[in-house]
Amino acid sequence: MHPALNQNAYFVKEHTGIFKASNNYDIYNPHTQELTLTCREENLGILTRLLRFSDYKRMTPFRIEVRTAAGEKVLTVRRGVAFFVSTVEVLDENDEVIGKLKQKFFSLGGKFNVFDAHDNYLFALQGEWASWEFKFVKDSLEFAQVSKQWAGMGKELFTTADNYMLSITDHVPQDNNLRTLILGSIMCIDMVLKE
Template identity: 40%
Template structure:
């Protein structure tokens, strides 16, 4: 079974001191079986520039892979950004699936989701703390949630590693591109929009 056939994902960020590149494991939340992984691939120059420049301003590429198929599922890319980053989601063959655009003003954080035809298909809204998010359709229907999972006091205080659950509505599973875009949005909250330089 491919990751994209599932509706719930437990995302665990790798813990490390002075990390310049982020890595995450994707687990089945019921069995804790590892089913995939996420790896940031910013390029060598950008990796070292992160020692001097805020990570959120630098371009990055995030590759999401499935263990069962041993292949890349989709790629998230953010170019150089100063204000409202545009984050693209592409297939392994480079075909556009959709993109995200940060909102101008949002109390808990959030961004808009667009398909490959530049049509808005959703909205990501965070709570006032920026820990929990709702993935909504343009009509306001809840398509999924992203919920922060606490890892214990010591880990929360001494590391920046986050764990969270991405849960997608089973009703969208038949729309593979929307399911991919929503999973990418759930991953992008932490990997692209929230992470700052270490």
């Protein structure tokens, strides 16, 4: 696991764009304002690009690579075509699947169950209806939380760009793959639930 995943706080800033097909993010250390990670969705096919501007946007596949500012691959988040619910895979820097997020069919606000590579349940990602607050929990123990940060009137009204603050608790040890899954889940929140 890359050392960049050992922080306990991340500020995730989506790139703005009125007519954009791909989703790109920059992740900063909120204490130093230093760029820590970049998240890029590259090599979109023509059909996927076209569908991103339609009502079928939530069904389109995606593959987002997360890299350090120096270009080292940290993790990848990918999903195939989704019809009703999504299953999103999180891969490590060697493109090995380390976990999956499986969307619950009926849930207000959005909910994913998070599993390791062998389909063992780890925790749930739960959101509140009509809110931008999400928590990673298991048996009332909270591992992390995500909250939306106000992007400003112009960005909120005229673009789909969102900013998130991720806070990971001390319950998640450093150099643990749970951190990779939690950071990868941020892409799920935006790509699956909020677009």
